[in-house]
Amino acid sequence: MAVILSACDSSRSAFSREQYRAAATALYERQLYREALDTYQEYLRSPSIVPEDVPNVLYQMGVIYQENLMDPKGALAKYAVIKALYPDKTFENQLGKRMVACLESMGRSVDATQARSRITDLNPDTAKTADGASVVAELDGRKITLGEIAAMVGKLPEAPLEVNQLVREYVAQILIADAARRKGIADRPEVKQRIGQVENQILTQAGLMDEIKIQPPTGNDLKYYFEANKSRYLTGSDSNATFEKLAPRVQADWAREKQGAEYQKYVERLLQTAKVRFYSANAGASAVR
Secondary structure (H helix, E strand, C coil), X not given: CHHHHCCCCCCCCCCCHHHHHHHHXXXXXXXXXXXXXXXXXXXXXXXXXXXXXXXXXXXXXXXXHHHHCXXXXXXXXXXXXXXXXCCCCCCCCHHHHHHHHHHHHCCCHHHHHHHHHCXXXXXXXXXXXXXXXXXXXXXCCEEEEHHHHHHHHCCCCCCHHHHHHHHHHHHHHHHHHHHHHHCCHHHCHHHHXXXXXXXXXXXXXXXXXXXXXXXXXXXXXXXXXXXXXXXHHCCHHHCCCXXXXXXXXXXXXXXXXXXXXXXXXXXXXXXXXXXXXXXXXXXXCCECC
């Protein structure tokens, strides 16, 4: 450890602080991970290093061992030094999670379990159940209910064995996702992009439900709509159908059309207040709006 952290060498350094960092970054970007680690190691031993850089460099080395070289033992060694010498450095609560992930990858499940229990942020108190909810599993103190699972799958199976299997699969999904977060997978650019896309889809649906509210038809709204669109409805086997028979279909079409119109109005309002420019796919950078 003393060798790793030695910064007292009075000999001249090969590079300045900025040059060491730039060289390590350049090697990393070219996927020369071993060479990047060597450069970081040399920087740790050089007189150019400043004290505040030491834990950051060790952490970056650990990430390279863990994510790029698939070497959990090498990564854990770096994280352990940080944990021992810089207990206040948590790297936004990622250090402990990464240490747990390394222990899991090394097959040290007992140590991993003990480490997980010491990381309070791995067990957020965000899943409190409502009174009377049916708890079907408990994970690190978090109670999982049938209602939570039903909200995800839509409709629960009737057979108890199928329900039990669904619960196991749901818990497994949580465990796998938590393990991925501890490995830092959620911070990878391509994963963050996909998470952002899914988040946008969910927020879009919720935002539209909150913004677009269609009042139910009143008076003769549906009859007027039917009369204006008879050619659409009075075809085939329904050529002689009455309005009463087709009323459910008419109402669904009426509501869909109203929602579409309100959607267009809402989007136009947003476009008018936002700085948006559209470009033609065939015209390069020529603006179309």
